[in-house]
Amino acid sequence: MDSSPKNSENHRLKTRIKFLEKGAGDLQSCLAALRANEEKYRQFFETDSDAIIIFDADSLAIEDFNAAACQVFGYSVSEFLSLSFEKVCVFKEQTLSEMIREINRGEKEKKILRNHFMRKDRSIFPGAFFPGSFKSESGKKLFAAIRDISEKLKIEEQLKKSQEQLFQAQKMEALGTLVAGVAHEINNPINLVMYNIPLIKHIWHDFKPVMEANEEKHPNLKYGGLTYDFINDNLDQLIDDIDMAAKRVETIVRRLKDFSKKSSIQVKSDISINEAVENALRLAQSTIKKSKVVVNSVLCEKIPTIKGHLQSIEQVVLNLVVNAIEAIDHDHGEILIRTAFLKSEKVIIIQVQDNGKGMGNQTLEKIFDPFFTQKQADGGTGLGLSVSYSLIQSHAGEIICRSKPGKGAEFEIRLPMEPEQKSVKVLIVDDDSAIRKLLSRALKQEGNYVVKMSSNGTKALIKLGTYLPDLLILDLFMPQMNGLEVCQSIIMEKKLEKMKVVIITGRPDSPKIEEIKKIGFINVFSKPLDINQFVKDVGNMFFKDGI
Numbered sequence: 001m002d003s004s005p006k007n008s009e010n011h012r013l014k015t016r017i018k019f020l021e022k023g024a025g026d027l028q029s030c031l032a033a034l035r036a037n038e039e040k041y042r043q044f045f046e047t048d049s050d051a052i053i054i055f056d057a058d059s060l061a062i063e064d065f066n067a068a069a070c071q072v073f074g075y076s077v078s079e080f081l082s083l084s085f086e087k088v089c090v091f092k093e094q095t096l097s098e099m100i101r102e103i104n105r106g107e108k109e110k111k112i113l114r115n116h117f118m119r120k121d122r123s124i125f126p127g128a129f130f131p132g133s134f135k136s137e138s139g140k141k142l143f144a145a146i147r148d149i150s151e152k153l154k155i156e157e158q159l160k161k162s163q164e165q166l167f168q169a170q171k172m173e174a175l176g177t178l179v180a181g182v183a184h185e186i187n188n189p190i191n192l193v194m195y196n197i198p199l200i201k202h203i204w205h206d207f208k209p210v211m212e213a214n215e216e217k218h219p220n221l222k223y224g225g226l227t228y229d230f231i232n233d234n235l236d237q238l239i240d241d242i243d244m245a246a247k248r249v250e251t252i253v254r255r256l257k258d259f260s261k262k263s264s265i266q267v268k269s270d271i272s273i274n275e276a277v278e279n280a281l282r283l284a285q286s287t288i289k290k291s292k293v294v295v296n297s298v299l300c301e302k303i304p305t306i307k308g309h310l311q312s313i314e315q316v317v318l319n320l321v322v323n324a325i326e327a328i329d330h331d332h333g334e335i336l337i338r339t340a341f342l343k344s345e346k347v348i349i350i351q352v353q354d355n356g357k358g359m360g361n362q363t364l365e366k367i368f369d370p371f372f373t374q375k376q377a378d379g380g381t382g383l384g385l386s387v388s389y390s391l392i393q394s395h396a397g398e399i400i401c402r403s404k405p406g407k408g409a410e411f412e413i414r415l416p417m418e419p420e421q422k423s424v425k426v427l428i429v430d431d432d433s434a435i436r437k438l439l440s441r442a443l444k445q446e447g448n449y450v451v452k453m454s455s456n457g458t459k460a461l462i463k464l465g466t467y468l469p470d471l472l473i474l475d476l477f478m479p480q481m482n483g484l485e486v487c488q489s490i491i492m493e494k495k496l497e498k499m500k501v502v503i504i505t506g507r508p509d510s511p512k513i514e515e516i517k518k519i520g521f522i523n524v525f526s527k528p529l530d531i532n533q534f535v536k537d538v539g540n541m542f543f544k545d546g547i
């Protein structure tokens with residue numbers, strides 16, 4: 001064995017080289033792992049749907065950002081790199097330095113904050129962002145992962161609005177039931193009072209001379225503890241007061257009935273909203289004349305008619321106009337009534353605007369409640385707006401009010417047009433041509449049906465494959481293929497899943513009917529058909545919500 005110093009030096013060098021080689025290999029795999037890791041996080045960063053912006057904690061210069069940031073803010077890569085974070089963040093709720101101080105203190109690092117941000121085109125959007133910080137070789141960096149929440153806020157707002165509407169509708173529904181009961185209970189007694197007052201008046205009229213004569217004979221006689229003089233001077237007035245009070249109760253009962261009858265207004269015809277407004281203004285003429293208020297109207301000419309109840313809409317507009325007049329407590333009163341048609345939404349708008357004393361939020365919350373009034377002293381019943389609310393509801397519409405104290409009020413009614421009814425495709429299958437024709441004629445007369453016919457089950461099956469009707473009217477007993485067999489053939493047919501099937505038969509007791517019902521076809525009508533009732537029943541299958 002050679003143990004010279006030269007050899008041992010060689011050995012040492014070899015071991016060293018081996019060690020270095022291994023180290024270099026380790027370093028390389030480390031670098032590769034690091035690169036893979038960096039690539040992974042880059043990908044996370046780049047593919048994140050939130051806009052992530054990294055900026056220097058001192059200069060606020062933007063140093064890095066992902067693709068979503070370019071998309072959300074509309075800047076190119078080079079434009080972004082020349083910006084400071086201040087340029088994209090609009091600090092409404094909090095100043096930038098406040099936010100940075102909080103991030104630096106680490107207080108809010110784990111919290112999601114809300115703020116407003118500005119795009120390149122200077123449009124501003126609300127955003128939720130997650131802020132944070134980290135240390136790098138070139139100093140402390142901050143970052144924000146920003147999400148545009150305008151849609152979310154809009155949905156939240158809509159949800160809040162519909163919850164409020166639902167709450168109001170439920171409240172009105174409950175009140176409607178209660179009020180209907182009360183109105184019903186008061187109705188008979190008050191009618192009795194009203195009926196008897198003229199009778200009492202007459203009796204008093206006839207009795208007066210008798211009393212007068214009696215007074216001469218018995219000057220100190222009292223009636224119910226009252227002297228003749230007192231009665232003579234006051235009884236007419238007392239009866240008139242009772243009459244007036246009874247009439248007021250009767251008015252309240254009538255309005256209560258109006259309030260609760262919303263679902264019973266079913267006689268609806270094609271009405272013109274402008275005509276309703278004009279009629280209401282005519283009815284309000286005497287009140288308008290007595291006031292110093294100027295009433296203007298701008299009525300949109302191109303408003304289509306809607307299915308509705310003319311007097312109800314008149315009554316609502318009249319209520320709003322009278323309220324507006326009553327809310328004006330100065331000499332420059334103006335009321336503006338506008339109508340409009342929002343074609344895209346298929347909604348008709350009526351607005352009544354005044355420059356009266358307006359209302360605060362506390363009042364606004366209650367105005368549609370029955371009996372809420374600030375005009376007790378002047379005989380207000382507090383039913384005008386609640387009745388209006390329920391009348392508009394019976395038209396599937398809504399009524400809202402915008403107002404601020406001292407800034408007038410604006411009431412807006414939105415009435416939806418009826419959705420156009422789609423036509424129903426029908427296939428009538430019967431071997432009796434007279435029945436086919438009769439049914440076809442009756443359905444076509446309704447205007448909403450497109451009808452085809454077949455004389456037997458086999459022909460019907462062929463047609464069904466391509467025609468895909470909404471309704472199949474099927475006779476049970478037919479040559480070649482009967483109604484039951486047709487049903488058995490179509491039951492698994494996916495394309496016909498939504499088709500409604502009506503069986504018509506002269507033999508409702510046949511066992512086939514049992515079988516047909518067992519496999520799920522339950523609409524069975526017996527011949528001879530009451531054709532009007534039949535058309536009505538079929539109509540209910542498709543147009544249940546129609547007026």
Ligand SMILES: Nc1ncnc2c1ncn2[C@@H]1O[C@H](COP(=O)(O)OP(=O)(O)OP(=O)(O)O)[C@@H](O)[C@H]1O
Binds near residue numbers: 372
């Ligand atoms: N245009 C308006 N400006 C300011 N306040 C209004 C306006 N319209 C209604 N209000 C407020 O809403 C309340 C309720 O109105 P509503 O029509 O239901 O009853 P009323 O007018 O008080 O009584 P009635 O209709 O029986 O005469 C009013 O008392 C008033 O306080």
Ligand SMILES: [Mg+2]
Binds near residue numbers: 319322384
């Ligand atoms: Mg009123």
